[in-house]
Amino acid sequence: MKAKEQLSRCKPLQEDTSKIDSPTSSPGVLSAGNYPVNKRQIFFVVIVCFSSILCGSMNGWTTVLPRLQNDTSRFTVSDEEVSWLVSMTPLIMMVVSMAAGVLMEGMGPTHLMQLSIALSFGSWLIMAFTPYKWLLYFGRAIGAVAFSFLNTLLQPLVAEMSSTSIRGLACTGPEVLGAFGVLLGSTLAAFFEWNVATALLAIPPLSLLIPSLFVPEFVELKKGRNFRPLLLLLAIFVFRDLGGRAPIFQYAVYIFLRAGVNLDPFTCTVILGVVRLFCVCVSAAVLDRVGRRPLLLGAALLGGLALCLVGLFLYLELTAASWLLLVCLMVYVGCYGLGLGPIPWVYVGELLPSPIRSLGSAILIFTGTLTIFGINFAFLWMIRSVGLGVTLLSFSMCNLFLFLIVLRWVPETKGASLQELEQAFSSRTKNSGKLTQVVICEGKTSVNKKSGAKEENGGTKENDSKRLVTKSFPKSDCD
Structure with a gap:
């Protein structure tokens, strides 16, 4: 019995079969559930996903740093200060992400998203027009706060706003638009001076300020508690970040300069951004048909092998290493766009139970940014001490460990409702x-x-x- x-x-x-707004919900409050897809739902999801451009542009902005170092008209920036400008975002996120979980519960994720968009807009203006170095750091810190808030709330909010039939596509939306934001920052850095490129990055948050006011507030309805999927996601995020994705994206110009690639390093960085955006779009198109697990397994394995190959060539100082670096990094970036980038964030929305989704997302952001801060800050020291080849080999090992974790413990979530997934884990x-x-x-x-x-x-x-x-x-x- x-x-x-x-x-x-x-x-x-x-x-x-109920409407988006539950009969028992207050006006302007979005309720969870497997409701049918309609235009209102799509509009809300699109607005939330587009705010991910602001996160991507924060990462893509680091491409302007070589130009910033060459421009001494306002102030000078050393290599050590470059490391701090790159690493301060994850450092701030370690602190702010935990507060973001509390703020989501207090003021609501939609209101927090609106605040983050306003902060992002202000940060770009401060950084673009500052006459002082300390204001550059201050603007970067304000942008990192907005980045932390958005990174914490996006996937839980998108997952709960989306019905099962479109959840896979919707949850890859932030990663697609985040990749577009990275490409936007890299492209502007390739064609404009650093201050002009920085000022132009204020346009996306400005364009989102008014549309975001129409997104209703969200309230969680489901009960239950289970921390096992949180531990699994922690392992996925830590090994993915130890696999070198942050240094490869944010130090791409320095990597190409170090390896002596014949092409212009800024052009190579734009190529990587295009590859990433294309592959994220492919992932969004096929995710609900192929499934999350096969894409993540293939991406972790192939990406790890690509980094291993180029690491061996660089370590052995073979003549093909210069052009091979670009090819293998394109393969790794493609794997990141197909699986390593979007799917862990899809799992955040799907595997974390509703009562701990805000807190769990904050814990994941905190742990991930702690890892990113450490590896970003140490990256230039690593390539000076042990060489670029050994550094890339260590990244490849972490990607292969991630492959084993996914193979052994990660479930397939395609076609399952959030309630079914909670039941399966609990x-x-x-x-x-x-x-x-x-x-x-x-x-x-x-x-x-x-x-x-x-x-x-x-x-x-x-x-x-x-x-x-x-x-x-x-x-x-x-x-």
Whole structure:
């Protein structure tokens, strides 16, 4: 009897046919649920996703730093100060991201998003027109605060605003537009002086200020608590960041200069931005058909192998290393756009249970930015001490570790509702403290313990073969 009660709680939830605004919700408040797709929902999701351009442009702005060093009309900037300008964003995010979780609960994620857009606009103006070096740092710090707020709230907000049928595409939206923001910053740096490029980056937040006022506030409705997916996501984010994605994007010009690539280093950086944007768009197009797990596995493996190859060539000082660096970095950046970049953020919206989604997102941002700060700050020292080849080899090992983590523990979430995913991670049998595997299939729900399996069928075995959720724990009965 107890087993049947446990099984009944694991059955797939039916699609909610209610409107976006729940009848019990206050006006102007968006409620969670598997509601049908409509124009209002799409409009809200698009506005939220477009704010990710502001995050990408913060990363892409670092491409102007060589030009800033060459311009001594206002002040001079040393290599050490360049390291601080690159690394201060994750340093500030370590502190602000934890506060962002509290602010999301207090003032609401939509209001926090509006505040972040205003802060971002002000930060670009301060940095572009400052006559003093300390104001440059101050503007960068204000931008880092806005970056921290947006990074913490975007994925939880997009995931809860989106119905199951478009959630995969919607959750890759911030990564697509973030990649566009990086490309925008790199392109402006390639064609304009650093102060002009910085001033032009104030246009995106200015254009989002008024549309963001129309996005309603959001309220979480679901109950339950489970920290196991948080621990899994922490491992994914840490090893992804140790895999070198931040130094490769933010020190790209210095990497190409160090390796002696014959092409203009600014042109190479723009090429990387184009590759990343293209691959993120491909990921958004195929994610709901291919699934999250296969893309992440392939990206981690291929990206790690690309960095390993170029690291060996640079370490052995072979003649092909100069052009091979550009090719292998293009492969790595493509893998990042296909899987390493968007899919961990999709998992933030899908795997974190609603009651801890704000706090969990803040913890992930804090841990990730701590890792990024350390690796960004140490990167120039690493390539001076052990060489660029050994540094890239160490990055490749971290990507291969990430591949093993995903292969062993990360589930496929394609086609599953948020309620089903919470149930799958939180289910425990009453007779045992061991974690059970919940497999949700069409017409069948089974609860598998490591010692055996119990299942309840609603149809024939042949009709139960289609999988909605595939766990990468023991082999499921849906096979």
